[in-house]
Amino acid sequence: MGAADERDLEDGEGRLTKAEVREAWPQIRPSSIRAVARANGVRTSATPSRDLTREPTYHAADVRRVASRIARGEADVASWQRADSDAARDDATPGPPVRQPARWGPENVPGLILLAIVVGLILWGLTSPDNHGTVTNFVR
Known part of the structure:
Protein backbone atom coordinates (compact mmCIF):
# COMPACT_ATOMS: atom_id res chain seq x y z
CA MET A 1 0.00 0.00 0.00
CA GLY A 2 1.36 3.37 -0.97
CA ALA A 3 1.73 6.49 1.16
CA ALA A 4 -1.28 8.13 -0.54
CA ASP A 5 -3.49 5.12 0.27
CA GLU A 6 -2.39 5.17 3.90
CA ARG A 7 -3.17 8.88 4.11
CA ASP A 8 -6.62 8.28 2.59
CA LEU A 9 -7.33 5.58 5.14
CA GLU A 10 -6.19 7.77 8.01
CA ASP A 11 -8.37 10.66 6.85
CA GLY A 12 -11.42 8.38 6.53
CA GLU A 13 -11.49 8.72 2.77
CA GLY A 14 -11.49 5.45 0.93
CA ARG A 15 -13.88 4.10 3.55
CA LEU A 16 -17.58 3.41 3.05
CA THR A 17 -20.34 3.19 5.61
CA LYS A 18 -22.79 0.29 5.64
CA ALA A 19 -25.37 2.48 3.86
CA GLU A 20 -22.90 3.21 1.06
CA VAL A 21 -22.04 -0.49 0.77
CA ARG A 22 -25.76 -1.25 0.50
CA GLU A 23 -25.90 1.09 -2.51
CA ALA A 24 -22.87 -0.60 -4.06
CA TRP A 25 -24.26 -4.10 -3.43
CA PRO A 26 -28.01 -3.89 -4.16
CA GLN A 27 -28.11 -7.67 -4.73
CA ILE A 28 -27.17 -8.34 -1.08
CA ARG A 29 -29.65 -8.27 1.79
CA PRO A 30 -28.86 -5.46 4.26
CA SER A 31 -28.63 -7.91 7.16
CA SER A 32 -25.97 -9.93 5.29
CA ILE A 33 -23.56 -7.14 4.33
CA ARG A 34 -21.14 -7.78 7.18
CA ALA A 35 -21.06 -11.56 6.52
CA VAL A 36 -20.58 -11.12 2.76
CA SER A 45 -11.89 -0.45 10.07
CA ALA A 46 -10.88 -1.28 13.61
CA THR A 47 -12.81 1.74 14.89
CA PRO A 48 -16.54 2.16 14.23
CA SER A 49 -17.86 4.90 11.98
CA ARG A 50 -18.64 8.33 13.38
CA ASP A 51 -22.35 8.12 12.61
CA LEU A 52 -24.96 6.90 15.08
CA THR A 53 -24.90 3.28 13.86
CA ARG A 54 -21.37 2.65 15.17
CA GLU A 55 -20.91 0.10 12.36
CA PRO A 56 -17.42 -0.56 11.03
CA THR A 57 -16.46 1.18 7.81
CA TYR A 58 -15.48 -0.81 4.74
CA HIS A 59 -12.48 -0.33 2.44
CA ALA A 60 -13.83 1.29 -0.74
CA ALA A 61 -11.52 -0.51 -3.20
CA ASP A 62 -12.45 -3.87 -1.69
CA VAL A 63 -16.14 -3.03 -1.89
CA ARG A 64 -15.81 -2.10 -5.59
CA ARG A 65 -13.84 -5.32 -6.27
CA VAL A 66 -16.49 -7.47 -4.59
CA ALA A 67 -19.30 -5.55 -6.33
CA SER A 68 -17.90 -6.52 -9.71
CA ARG A 69 -17.47 -10.13 -8.52
CA ILE A 70 -21.09 -10.17 -7.30
CA ALA A 71 -22.28 -8.88 -10.69
CA ARG A 72 -20.34 -11.64 -12.44
CA GLY A 73 -21.61 -14.26 -10.00
CA GLU A 74 -18.11 -15.08 -8.73
CA ALA A 75 -18.40 -13.73 -5.17
CA ASP A 76 -18.79 -15.95 -2.15
CA VAL A 77 -22.47 -15.26 -1.41
CA ALA A 78 -24.96 -17.79 -0.05
CA SER A 79 -28.37 -17.88 -1.73
CA TRP A 80 -30.14 -16.71 1.43
CA GLN A 81 -27.89 -13.62 1.53
CA ARG A 82 -29.03 -12.42 -1.89
CA ALA A 83 -31.86 -9.89 -2.04
CA ASP A 84 -33.21 -11.52 -5.21
CA SER A 85 -33.36 -15.08 -3.79
CA ASP A 86 -36.42 -17.12 -2.89
CA ALA A 87 -35.52 -16.79 0.80
CA ALA A 88 -35.58 -12.99 0.52
CA ARG A 89 -38.93 -13.10 -1.27
CA ASP A 90 -40.31 -15.41 1.42
CA ASP A 91 -39.18 -12.98 4.10
CA ALA A 92 -40.81 -10.09 2.23
CA THR A 93 -44.22 -11.76 1.93
CA PRO A 94 -46.36 -11.04 4.95
CA GLY A 95 -47.28 -14.05 7.05
CA PRO A 96 -50.12 -14.38 9.51
CA PRO A 97 -50.09 -11.74 12.22
CA VAL A 98 -48.18 -12.74 15.30
CA ARG A 99 -50.23 -12.46 18.46
CA GLN A 100 -48.33 -10.57 21.11
CA PRO A 101 -48.52 -11.89 24.68
CA ALA A 102 -50.68 -9.93 27.09
CA ARG A 103 -48.79 -7.25 28.94
CA TRP A 104 -49.58 -5.33 32.07
CA GLY A 105 -50.07 -1.69 31.37
CA PRO A 106 -52.25 1.32 32.01
CA GLU A 107 -55.05 -0.09 29.87
CA ASN A 108 -55.46 -2.96 32.38
CA VAL A 109 -55.97 -0.76 35.48
CA PRO A 110 -59.80 -0.43 35.27
CA GLY A 111 -60.22 -4.18 34.92
CA LEU A 112 -57.87 -4.84 37.81
CA ILE A 113 -59.75 -2.40 40.03
CA LEU A 114 -63.05 -4.07 39.16
CA LEU A 115 -61.57 -7.51 39.87
CA ALA A 116 -60.25 -6.33 43.24
CA ILE A 117 -63.69 -4.94 44.17
CA VAL A 118 -65.47 -8.16 43.20
CA VAL A 119 -63.01 -10.35 45.13
CA GLY A 120 -63.24 -8.00 48.13
CA LEU A 121 -67.06 -8.15 48.10
CA ILE A 122 -67.02 -11.93 47.89
CA LEU A 123 -64.58 -12.22 50.81
CA TRP A 124 -66.52 -9.65 52.84
CA GLY A 125 -69.79 -11.48 52.15
CA LEU A 126 -68.36 -14.80 53.25
CA THR A 127 -66.86 -13.47 56.48
CA SER A 128 -69.49 -10.98 57.66
CA PRO A 129 -71.47 -11.91 60.81
CA ASP A 130 -74.90 -11.33 59.22
CA ASN A 131 -74.57 -13.99 56.54
CA HIS A 132 -76.88 -16.29 58.44
CA GLY A 133 -74.10 -18.63 59.51
CA THR A 134 -73.14 -19.84 56.07
CA VAL A 135 -69.43 -19.87 56.74
CA THR A 136 -69.62 -21.03 60.34
CA ASN A 137 -72.00 -23.91 59.55
CA PHE A 138 -69.93 -24.91 56.54
CA VAL A 139 -66.67 -24.97 58.47
CA ARG A 140 -68.02 -26.93 61.46
Whole structure:
Protein backbone atom coordinates (compact mmCIF):
# COMPACT_ATOMS: atom_id res chain seq x y z
CA MET A 1 0.00 0.00 0.00
CA GLY A 2 1.36 3.37 -0.97
CA ALA A 3 1.73 6.49 1.16
CA ALA A 4 -1.28 8.13 -0.54
CA ASP A 5 -3.49 5.12 0.27
CA GLU A 6 -2.39 5.17 3.90
CA ARG A 7 -3.17 8.88 4.11
CA ASP A 8 -6.62 8.28 2.59
CA LEU A 9 -7.33 5.58 5.14
CA GLU A 10 -6.19 7.77 8.01
CA ASP A 11 -8.37 10.66 6.85
CA GLY A 12 -11.42 8.38 6.53
CA GLU A 13 -11.49 8.72 2.77
CA GLY A 14 -11.49 5.45 0.93
CA ARG A 15 -13.88 4.10 3.55
CA LEU A 16 -17.58 3.41 3.05
CA THR A 17 -20.34 3.19 5.61
CA LYS A 18 -22.79 0.29 5.64
CA ALA A 19 -25.37 2.48 3.86
CA GLU A 20 -22.90 3.21 1.06
CA VAL A 21 -22.04 -0.49 0.77
CA ARG A 22 -25.76 -1.25 0.50
CA GLU A 23 -25.90 1.09 -2.51
CA ALA A 24 -22.87 -0.60 -4.06
CA TRP A 25 -24.26 -4.10 -3.43
CA PRO A 26 -28.01 -3.89 -4.16
CA GLN A 27 -28.11 -7.67 -4.73
CA ILE A 28 -27.17 -8.34 -1.08
CA ARG A 29 -29.65 -8.27 1.79
CA PRO A 30 -28.86 -5.46 4.26
CA SER A 31 -28.63 -7.91 7.16
CA SER A 32 -25.97 -9.93 5.29
CA ILE A 33 -23.56 -7.14 4.33
CA ARG A 34 -21.14 -7.78 7.18
CA ALA A 35 -21.06 -11.56 6.52
CA VAL A 36 -20.58 -11.12 2.76
CA ALA A 37 -17.80 -8.59 3.36
CA ARG A 38 -16.05 -10.99 5.73
CA ALA A 39 -16.44 -13.96 3.36
CA ASN A 40 -15.00 -11.99 0.43
CA GLY A 41 -12.05 -10.42 2.22
CA VAL A 42 -13.29 -6.83 2.45
CA ARG A 43 -11.16 -4.95 4.94
CA THR A 44 -13.01 -3.15 7.70
CA SER A 45 -11.89 -0.45 10.07
CA ALA A 46 -10.88 -1.28 13.61
CA THR A 47 -12.81 1.74 14.89
CA PRO A 48 -16.54 2.16 14.23
CA SER A 49 -17.86 4.90 11.98
CA ARG A 50 -18.64 8.33 13.38
CA ASP A 51 -22.35 8.12 12.61
CA LEU A 52 -24.96 6.90 15.08
CA THR A 53 -24.90 3.28 13.86
CA ARG A 54 -21.37 2.65 15.17
CA GLU A 55 -20.91 0.10 12.36
CA PRO A 56 -17.42 -0.56 11.03
CA THR A 57 -16.46 1.18 7.81
CA TYR A 58 -15.48 -0.81 4.74
CA HIS A 59 -12.48 -0.33 2.44
CA ALA A 60 -13.83 1.29 -0.74
CA ALA A 61 -11.52 -0.51 -3.20
CA ASP A 62 -12.45 -3.87 -1.69
CA VAL A 63 -16.14 -3.03 -1.89
CA ARG A 64 -15.81 -2.10 -5.59
CA ARG A 65 -13.84 -5.32 -6.27
CA VAL A 66 -16.49 -7.47 -4.59
CA ALA A 67 -19.30 -5.55 -6.33
CA SER A 68 -17.90 -6.52 -9.71
CA ARG A 69 -17.47 -10.13 -8.52
CA ILE A 70 -21.09 -10.17 -7.30
CA ALA A 71 -22.28 -8.88 -10.69
CA ARG A 72 -20.34 -11.64 -12.44
CA GLY A 73 -21.61 -14.26 -10.00
CA GLU A 74 -18.11 -15.08 -8.73
CA ALA A 75 -18.40 -13.73 -5.17
CA ASP A 76 -18.79 -15.95 -2.15
CA VAL A 77 -22.47 -15.26 -1.41
CA ALA A 78 -24.96 -17.79 -0.05
CA SER A 79 -28.37 -17.88 -1.73
CA TRP A 80 -30.14 -16.71 1.43
CA GLN A 81 -27.89 -13.62 1.53
CA ARG A 82 -29.03 -12.42 -1.89
CA ALA A 83 -31.86 -9.89 -2.04
CA ASP A 84 -33.21 -11.52 -5.21
CA SER A 85 -33.36 -15.08 -3.79
CA ASP A 86 -36.42 -17.12 -2.89
CA ALA A 87 -35.52 -16.79 0.80
CA ALA A 88 -35.58 -12.99 0.52
CA ARG A 89 -38.93 -13.10 -1.27
CA ASP A 90 -40.31 -15.41 1.42
CA ASP A 91 -39.18 -12.98 4.10
CA ALA A 92 -40.81 -10.09 2.23
CA THR A 93 -44.22 -11.76 1.93
CA PRO A 94 -46.36 -11.04 4.95
CA GLY A 95 -47.28 -14.05 7.05
CA PRO A 96 -50.12 -14.38 9.51
CA PRO A 97 -50.09 -11.74 12.22
CA VAL A 98 -48.18 -12.74 15.30
CA ARG A 99 -50.23 -12.46 18.46
CA GLN A 100 -48.33 -10.57 21.11
CA PRO A 101 -48.52 -11.89 24.68
CA ALA A 102 -50.68 -9.93 27.09
CA ARG A 103 -48.79 -7.25 28.94
CA TRP A 104 -49.58 -5.33 32.07
CA GLY A 105 -50.07 -1.69 31.37
CA PRO A 106 -52.25 1.32 32.01
CA GLU A 107 -55.05 -0.09 29.87
CA ASN A 108 -55.46 -2.96 32.38
CA VAL A 109 -55.97 -0.76 35.48
CA PRO A 110 -59.80 -0.43 35.27
CA GLY A 111 -60.22 -4.18 34.92
CA LEU A 112 -57.87 -4.84 37.81
CA ILE A 113 -59.75 -2.40 40.03
CA LEU A 114 -63.05 -4.07 39.16
CA LEU A 115 -61.57 -7.51 39.87
CA ALA A 116 -60.25 -6.33 43.24
CA ILE A 117 -63.69 -4.94 44.17
CA VAL A 118 -65.47 -8.16 43.20
CA VAL A 119 -63.01 -10.35 45.13
CA GLY A 120 -63.24 -8.00 48.13
CA LEU A 121 -67.06 -8.15 48.10
CA ILE A 122 -67.02 -11.93 47.89
CA LEU A 123 -64.58 -12.22 50.81
CA TRP A 124 -66.52 -9.65 52.84
CA GLY A 125 -69.79 -11.48 52.15
CA LEU A 126 -68.36 -14.80 53.25
CA THR A 127 -66.86 -13.47 56.48
CA SER A 128 -69.49 -10.98 57.66
CA PRO A 129 -71.47 -11.91 60.81
CA ASP A 130 -74.90 -11.33 59.22
CA ASN A 131 -74.57 -13.99 56.54
CA HIS A 132 -76.88 -16.29 58.44
CA GLY A 133 -74.10 -18.63 59.51
CA THR A 134 -73.14 -19.84 56.07
CA VAL A 135 -69.43 -19.87 56.74
CA THR A 136 -69.62 -21.03 60.34
CA ASN A 137 -72.00 -23.91 59.55
CA PHE A 138 -69.93 -24.91 56.54
CA VAL A 139 -66.67 -24.97 58.47
CA ARG A 140 -68.02 -26.93 61.46
